[in-house]
Amino acid sequence: MPYLTEPEFRHDQPRRLGILLINLGTPAAPTAAAVRPYLKQFLSDPRVVEIPRLAWWFILNGIILNTRPKQSAAKYASIWTRDGSPLAIYTRQQAKLLQGYMGDAGQQVMVEWAMRYGQPSVADKLMALKAAGCDRVLAVPLYPQYAASSSGSAMDALADAIKALRNPPELRIVKQFHDSPAYIDTLARRVQSHWAQQGRGDHLVMSFHGIPRFSLDKGDPYHCQCHKTARLLAEQLGLNKDQYTVAFQSRFGRTEWLKPYTSEVLQQLGKRKTGKLDVICPGFVADCLETLEEIAIEGKETFLTAGGGQYRYIAALNAEPDWIIALARILAPHLGGWLEHQEDQQATTARLSLARALGAKH
Numbered sequence: 001m002p003y004l005t006e007p008e009f010r011h012d013q014p015r016r017l018g019i020l021l022i023n024l025g026t027p028a029a030p031t032a033a034a035v036r037p038y039l040k041q042f043l044s045d046p047r048v049v050e051i052p053r054l055a056w057w058f059i060l061n062g063i064i065l066n067t068r069p070k071q072s073a074a075k076y077a078s079i080w081t082r083d084g085s086p087l088a089i090y091t092r093q094q095a096k097l098l099q100g101y102m103g104d105a106g107q108q109v110m111v112e113w114a115m116r117y118g119q120p121s122v123a124d125k126l127m128a129l130k131a132a133g134c135d136r137v138l139a140v141p142l143y144p145q146y147a148a149s150s151s152g153s154a155m156d157a158l159a160d161a162i163k164a165l166r167n168p169p170e171l172r173i174v175k176q177f178h179d180s181p182a183y184i185d186t187l188a189r190r191v192q193s194h195w196a197q198q199g200r201g202d203h204l205v206m207s208f209h210g211i212p213r214f215s216l217d218k219g220d221p222y223h224c225q226c227h228k229t230a231r232l233l234a235e236q237l238g239l240n241k242d243q244y245t246v247a248f249q250s251r252f253g254r255t256e257w258l259k260p261y262t263s264e265v266l267q268q269l270g271k272r273k274t275g276k277l278d279v280i281c282p283g284f285v286a287d288c289l290e291t292l293e294e295i296a297i298e299g300k301e302t303f304l305t306a307g308g309g310q311y312r313y314i315a316a317l318n319a320e321p322d323w324i325i326a327l328a329r330i331l332a333p334h335l336g337g338w339l340e341h342q343e344d345q346q347a348t349t350a351r352l353s354l355a356r357a358l359g360a361k362h
């Protein structure tokens with residue numbers, strides 16, 4: 001592989017620490033023309049679709065890319081905002097707020113964001129961090145639960161970006177935070193404040209993005225991690241097993257995916273005449289197509305049509321300040337030893353304020 005022309009670390013430049021938030025990616029516009037290349041890149045990733053390459057090439061290019069872009073674009077259009085795709089907006093805001101939260105230490109730390117598919121790419125942002133003098137980078141795939149198809153694929157993108165550099169920064173990756181107390185606390189506070197405003201619901205559905213069932217059989221920890229997040233959240237909320245249901249959404253293709261399927265659970269709860277139903281998606285830290293369209297819009301219709309009472313989707317953590325503080329607490333343990341690099345006086349002050357910021361309690 002040819003080496004890219006890369007900016008070199010300069011002696012007159014302060015050494016900084018980079019934090020790179022990575023999310024999945026989203027099309028540039030809610031049109032079939034923009035959705036097509038996005039889906040092509042996404043669905044060509046062997047981490048995402050694990051069937052023999054040649055057969056898949058024909059299915060993808062012959063069928064899927066001729067039908068799905070138009071259908072998906074219509075769904076994207078229903079959630080698109082004046083500022084663009086919600087997933088990109090929230091991810092950008094999260095990076096900006098985390099940078100702001102660093103305060104004085106911000107001069108030593110640079111927070112950036114990237115997308116696994118589409119723009120801005122992981123390779124471009126890793127290069128930007130290097131150009132800014134970051135000789136250490138902590139990468140954070142923004143998926144609480146590790147799945148090979150999401151976090152594993154973000155790791156691939158980082159590895160590819162490193163592969164193209166002659167002198168890359170040191171790299172650490174936050175693999176998962178599904179059971180981090182900071183994460184669980186923030187989710188629990190979100191449900192409690194929803195209850196405080198709208199009254200306690202009769203049942204809580206925790207809906208996670210699905211993956212093919214065979215991934216679980218092959219050892220993917222995702223399913224177990226989703227159940228652990230759900231159990232910890234339920235414990236924190238004081239819910240017993242009859243008061244909540246874990247379900248999996250966004251099934252793709254004809255193979256079996258993790259069960260129970262969210263749509264079937266919502267239908268059953270509707271048929272059972274559930275009064276107030278709360279729905280949360282603890283596998284997404286930012287609202288996106290899968291939460292806003294599939295859960296908040298389609299899910300509501302499924303539940304109400306089946307006979308349910310009130311349907312209340314609880315928004316993702318998005319760019320709320322308490323989530324940004326929780327994120328800093330999640331990252332802090334991964335920086336061990338790294339802040340010691342800086343030797344001059346100014347850097348020491350920065351290190352102290354960074355440590356204080358990262359260790360802050362809310």
Ligand SMILES: C=CC1=C(C)c2cc3[nH]c(cc4nc(cc5[nH]c(cc1n2)c(C)c5CCC(=O)O)C(CCC(=O)O)=C4C)c(C)c3C=C
Binds near residue numbers: 026087150209250252
């Ligand atoms: C939460 C983590 C995610 C996992 C695990 C995941 C696995 C996975 N996804 C697909 C197929 C699609 N997913 C799509 C959208 C989408 N997926 C995630 C997250 C995970 N996916 C997010 C955050 C989003 C939303 C993106 C946005 O722009 O808002 C889509 C695209 C939309 C569509 O056409 O339906 C597809 C396709 C597979 C096959 C898979 C695991 C094998």
Ligand SMILES: [Fe+2]
Binds near residue numbers: 209250
């Ligand atoms: Fe997905």
Ligand SMILES: [Fe+2]
Binds near residue numbers: 289290294
């Ligand atoms: Fe979906």
